[in-house]
Amino acid sequence: MKFSSRIEACSLSPIRKFGPYLAEAQAKGRNVYQLNIGQPDIETPPVFLAAIRNYGSKVVGYAPSPGVNAYLEAAQEYYARLGYEVSCDDILATYGGSEALQILFSCILEDGDEVLVPEPYYPNYDTFIRVTGATIHPIPTDPAKGYRFATREQIEPHINAHTRALLITNPGNPTGVVLTPEERRVLADIAKEHNLFLISDEVYRELVYGGQKPSSMLEFPDLAENVVVIDSVSKRFSATGARVGAIISRNRELMGHAMKIAQGRLCATTLDQIGAAALYRTMTPEYYDGVRAEYQRRRDAVEAALRKIPGVQFAYPEGAFYVMVKLPVDDADQLQYFLLQEFEDHGDTVMYAPGDGFYAEPGKGRDEVRIAYVNQVEKLQRAIEVLGLGIQAYNARQKQ
Amino acid sequence: MKFSSRIEACSLSPIRKFGPYLAEAQAKGRNVYQLNIGQPDIETPPVFLAAIRNYGSKVVGYAPSPGVNAYLEAAQEYYARLGYEVSCDDILATYGGSEALQILFSCILEDGDEVLVPEPYYPNYDTFIRVTGATIHPIPTDPAKGYRFATREQIEPHINAHTRALLITNPGNPTGVVLTPEERRVLADIAKEHNLFLISDEVYRELVYGGQKPSSMLEFPDLAENVVVIDSVSKRFSATGARVGAIISRNRELMGHAMKIAQGRLCATTLDQIGAAALYRTMTPEYYDGVRAEYQRRRDAVEAALRKIPGVQFAYPEGAFYVMVKLPVDDADQLQYFLLQEFEDHGDTVMYAPGDGFYAEPGKGRDEVRIAYVNQVEKLQRAIEVLGLGIQAYNARQKQ
Numbered sequence: 001m002k003f004s005s006r007i008e009a010c011s012l013s014p015i016r017k018f019g020p021y022l023a024e025a026q027a028k029g030r031n032v033y034q035l036n037i038g039q040p041d042i043e044t045p046p047v048f049l050a051a052i053r054n055y056g057s058k059v060v061g062y063a064p065s066p067g068v069n070a071y072l073e074a075a076q077e078y079y080a081r082l083g084y085e086v087s088c089d090d091i092l093a094t095y096g097g098s099e100a101l102q103i104l105f106s107c108i109l110e111d112g113d114e115v116l117v118p119e120p121y122y123p124n125y126d127t128f129i130r131v132t133g134a135t136i137h138p139i140p141t142d143p144a145k146g147y148r149f150a151t152r153e154q155i156e157p158h159i160n161a162h163t164r165a166l167l168i169t170n171p172g173n174p175t176g177v178v179l180t181p182e183e184r185r186v187l188a189d190i191a192k193e194h195n196l197f198l199i200s201d202e203v204y205r206e207l208v209y210g211g212q213k214p215s216s217m218l219e220f221p222d223l224a225e226n227v228v229v230i231d232s233v234s235k236r237f238s239a240t241g242a243r244v245g246a247i248i249s250r251n252r253e254l255m256g257h258a259m260k261i262a263q264g265r266l267c268a269t270t271l272d273q274i275g276a277a278a279l280y281r282t283m284t285p286e287y288y289d290g291v292r293a294e295y296q297r298r299r300d301a302v303e304a305a306l307r308k309i310p311g312v313q314f315a316y317p318e319g320a321f322y323v324m325v326k327l328p329v330d331d332a333d334q335l336q337y338f339l340l341q342e343f344e345d346h347g348d349t350v351m352y353a354p355g356d357g358f359y360a361e362p363g364k365g366r367d368e369v370r371i372a373y374v375n376q377v378e379k380l381q382r383a384i385e386v387l388g389l390g391i392q393a394y395n396a397r398q399k400q
Numbered sequence: 401m402k403f404s405s406r407i408e409a410c411s412l413s414p415i416r417k418f419g420p421y422l423a424e425a426q427a428k429g430r431n432v433y434q435l436n437i438g439q440p441d442i443e444t445p446p447v448f449l450a451a452i453r454n455y456g457s458k459v460v461g462y463a464p465s466p467g468v469n470a471y472l473e474a475a476q477e478y479y480a481r482l483g484y485e486v487s488c489d490d491i492l493a494t495y496g497g498s499e500a501l502q503i504l505f506s507c508i509l510e511d512g513d514e515v516l517v518p519e520p521y522y523p524n525y526d527t528f529i530r531v532t533g534a535t536i537h538p539i540p541t542d543p544a545k546g547y548r549f550a551t552r553e554q555i556e557p558h559i560n561a562h563t564r565a566l567l568i569t570n571p572g573n574p575t576g577v578v579l580t581p582e583e584r585r586v587l588a589d590i591a592k593e594h595n596l597f598l599i600s601d602e603v604y605r606e607l608v609y610g611g612q613k614p615s616s617m618l619e620f621p622d623l624a625e626n627v628v629v630i631d632s633v634s635k636r637f638s639a640t641g642a643r644v645g646a647i648i649s650r651n652r653e654l655m656g657h658a659m660k661i662a663q664g665r666l667c668a669t670t671l672d673q674i675g676a677a678a679l680y681r682t683m684t685p686e687y688y689d690g691v692r693a694e695y696q697r698r699r700d701a702v703e704a705a706l707r708k709i710p711g712v713q714f715a716y717p718e719g720a721f722y723v724m725v726k727l728p729v730d731d732a733d734q735l736q737y738f739l740l741q742e743f744e745d746h747g748d749t750v751m752y753a754p755g756d757g758f759y760a761e762p763g764k765g766r767d768e769v770r771i772a773y774v775n776q777v778e779k780l781q782r783a784i785e786v787l788g789l790g791i792q793a794y795n796a797r798q799k800q
Binding site: 133 | 437460511564
């Protein structure tokens with residue numbers, strides 16, 4: 001049978017591809033610290049499940065294609081509290097940030113198109129872009145300069161006739177980079193001058209640790225046609241299984257096209273949207289402060305633990321809940337196989353997301369890994385300690 | 401800003417495009433009988449919400465990308481009870497049948513490819529296929545011959561070098577056609593001989609009114625590489641807002657490619673899958689019998705009511721819960737505007753899905769409509785009566 005050449009160019013997720021080996025290790029009784037997936041252990045605010053438990057109708061019927069009104073209104077109020085004026089028509093409810101990206105790319109990309117993305121980047125962008133026939137054109141960054149990318153010098157040389165959009169994650173996954181107001185303006189100017197969509201994935205908006213105010217590219221009223229914000233309740237409310245996100249854009253033509261796909265797939269899940277509405281309605285600034293403080297403690301703990309491993313290099317993450325780390329090994333994929341199949345320390349081993357999947361160029365990032373700090377401090381400290389011991393054992397074996 | 405030429409070729413859903421006019425009519429106090437959308441009024445079995453209410457974890461976390469184990473196992477048992485052996489690895493949990501189609505088409509289609517689909521067909525197929533750059537190649541059918549399509553004579557002349565798949569809906573939406581065992585074998589033979597995917601959308605499997613046994617294209621073990629079944633809990637369990645479906649295929653390469661996209665979008669919604677597992681686990685043959693009997697009463701009532709309208713033509717639907725009807729009017733779209741904006745009888749008016757969206761060729765089906773019989777018998781009778789009065793008034797106005 002013949003398959004699409006596009007899907008043949010896609011890969012399994014580097015974040016999830018070791019899932020089968022995880023299961024094997026667990027079957028052998030190993031305790032595996034999972035630093036690979038951004039699955040927070042923080043409680044989903046109980047209002048989410050409470051709202052779903054109170055669902056009153058006897059029929060779990062379709063939601064409207066644009067979204068459940070209560071969810072759209074609650075999201076609109078959330079942006080208004082942050083200082084951004086959007087109408088409910090500027091918001092399209094989606095199955096998480098993932099479907100928001102899929103719908104958007106179906107509207108703006110086709111064969112031969114390019115999307116500029118600073119690398120390292122969230123690997124699922126690659127899958128979503130490739131299935132349209134387009135490709136990522138990476139903007140290289142320097143780990144030694146903290147992976148920063150938002151300058152004309154770094155971006156403009158990569159713009160060509162095929163460029164359709166500039167896609168950024170702010171705060172950054174996997175780098176933790178948080179854009180300054182000046183950097184955001186530079187990106188806005190570039191998008192406007194070159195007539196590009198500026199796609200801003202802001203699902204980690206509140207998770208910033210340097211005293212910055214949560215920000216959004218919605219701040220530029222002159223960029224109404226260019227800016228598309230991708231959002232989700234997953235990380236903000238520790239509700240990754242809820243699958244409620246949104247495309248937010250003031251570009252009417254784009255939202256009209258997006259509605260074709262939204263109507264085609266009928267609706268996003270009714271109950272999750274009802275729960276998400278309750279989250280946006282009831283969460284206070286203190287809630288966000290508490291979550292932020294907890295992740296900041298974790299970030300600090302991971303940083304301190306990493307510094308104890310000889311030979312690791314990393315940039316201090318300012319936001320989100322990941323850190324990209326260069327390990328003193330030849331190949332992080334091979335180390336991961338070793339950690340899951342051969343290594344253990346008092347029954348413990350560890351998983352991360354190997355770094356090469358975060359780069360466009362084959363071979364790049366082979367000695368890097370992404371670590372998600374989504375567990376309690378003591379667990380993270382132990383996990384990083386186990387990683388250090390695993391590296392020692394792996395390198396000792398290599399030398400034999 | 402530049403958009404994809406593919407999305408520009410897509411349309412809004414003919415089933416949902418009158419949504420704004422519905423809202424206007426309702427704001428004027430009209431009671432609108434909605435025969436356009438397949439949104440059943442039958443109660444979602446309470447085990448669905450009960451299972452979700454009992455969700456024990458404090459964190460609504462990601463599900464595994466292939467699906468929640470309990471859901472996959474319950475679905476596997478459901479197919480086994482029907483007589484079809486599939487492994488859990490042959491099932492991929494999706495956001496309803498819609499995402500199952502989207503993922504599948506991303507795996508097998510690209511620019512220039514064609515999918516054979518008997519027309520009239522479910523219009524959202526067109527959107528999902530067009531965004532890949534492929535197109536529907538329609539297999540014409542004859543309303544006077546009950547829209548039947550499963551013969552070599554009707555299908556084989558349309559196969560060419562671009563044909564990748566044959567897509568059928570069985571029982572049929574919008575036609576109500578239910579394939580005979582002999583017809584299913586003909587389709588299987590054609591797919592095998594011409595090396596095509598045979599995509600069988602079976603979301604209405606149990607809704608058959610001629611004493612047939614619920615069937616599936618999974619019945620052909622020799623078609624393991626070709627057959628892909630699309631399924632969903634939406635219609636079977638009256639849970640359209642639950643958004644839980646599946647791709648079922650024994651083609652390992654296909655399922656491997658599908659997993660790339662499944663991992664990319666992380667997972668289908670966790671809570672809905674837990675509810676869906678409870679549905680498949682606890683629903684008895686008596687449940688399906690009861691639902692089938694209720695829809696059969698409704699079909700019979702709609703048929704009797706339609707026969708009272710002078711000039712309508714339709715084929716007796718054997719399955720699903722739709723009937724395709726040719727109306728004695730020039731343009732069903734114009735009639736729909738009239739019904740929502742100008743007409744009322746004792747405050748009542750009616751909506752349907754205009755027929756042209758169910759055909760590939762522009763202009764075809766312009767005097768046809770799809771009626772969904774998903775309401776109580778008395779409501780359906782009144783709705784069809786109102787439709788008849790509306791047609792009279794519309795035609796009288798046209799003649800002025």
